Amino acid sequence: MKRKLLLLAPLLACVAAPAWAQQRRVQGVVKSDKGEPLPGVTVVVKGTTAGASTDVEGRFDLPVPENATLRFSYIGFLPYEVAVGSNTSLNVTLREDSKTLDDVVVIGYQAVQRRDVTGSVSSVSAQQIKDIPVNSAAEALTGRLAGVQLTSSEGTPGNLDVRVRVRGGGSITQDNSPLYVVDGIQIENALAVIAPQDIASVDVLKDASATAIYGARGANGVVIITTKKGIEGKTVISYNGFAGFRRISKKLGVLKPADYLDYQFERAQQVGLTGSAGLDSYEKLFGSSNYLSDTLARARNSPFLDWQDEAFGRDAFQQTHNVSVSGGVKGTTYSLSLTHNDEDGIQRASGYTRNLVNFRFDTKPLEKLRIGLNVRFNDQKSTGAGTSSSGSNTTSRLRNAVQYLPLSVPRSSGVLLDPNVFDPEFFTTSSLVNPIVAIESEFRMISAAPSMWGPT
Structure with a gap:
């Protein structure tokens, strides 16, 4: 038995060596x-x-x-x-x-070296915007394109209303917006429907030579966006996300209840007893036109209400998650990107939610034939009317938050307004109203009748 084992061990070693x-x-x-x-x-x-x-x-x-x-x-x-x-x-x-390291710029239907471009071009690469914690591509590009102005009228969640100006402020078509081209396809307002994580490069053609390529539509400038594509080799799965809070950083100084009542009493005396906003209106609002009355004394000592805190005092939470899968083999590449944005606004009853899917497939079956497929899905929902929305003075968030009286008093009917109940007099008065009541009432009106007031 011992001889057989000694002969078997070298045999196993010889068999295992080729496999190793x-x-x-x-x-x-x-x-x-x-x-x-x-x-x-x-x-x-x-x-x-x-x-x-x-x-x-x-x-x-x-x-x-x-x-x-x-x-x-x-x-x-x-x-x-x-x-x-x-x-x-x-x-x-x-x-x-x-050859590869020379700066390359996309102009219309081809990519050329920057030194060969005769027109004026501004460019931003993915490396410059990859670490910027924003949900909007417009916000990521702000201040990074020379000669291009990106402005927003307000800080609405999602920042959908961003104006891009490339060439001046006048246009015969009454629209100064540039032409957006994404991977060779013209898309309206492309910065609002593309996640910053999906952008590979942005090139802006700023001068009139762009009309030689795109015609009259390029007269206001052309914004060319190239999205990321797969690279031949091993499949790569990557995740990019961030979360944080937003809070109002500065408020305007407003009068306390005692100072506010003193100001309103002196103003009512100047207007007169029966004039508009005179002592009669003052008595209806505060219960007495006697400056030394007990009613006014209680009002002067009432708790101070800063409506800026009530309307814009939320700790707004925002989060972004992006997962991408890319790869390919020789001649064929693919890239799939999934993005979820969830953003609350510092203003009461405002928020923004978006889901984006971006799929890109490129293949080259023949030497002179290349086939590409781009599929993009965008589902977004924005709530809240913002601070600069069109409407009467009653719906102005900023005006009501700063000028409304800093204490709780009944209306002319003698009843305090409940923010949880719709105000039947809303939209029928042009005077100052409770900011919270205005926000909640308009939100209910928009939610109840989207066809009348527009999408939510």
């Missing part, structure tokens, strides 16, 4: 010709789809078969191939590609 030699792990570091580590370099076993990417220190680790050849590729650098042989550790240096 068929595959082994190779580690290494990829650096530039300047000695800097390169993160995100694609390392692929030539002839297969097996591969890996380097980490932040330029290191990689992957299993390879016998007599394998590794191919290294990175944007801005020349591709490099090396035979593994019997090595288990590799140090690779990639050389910069001078």
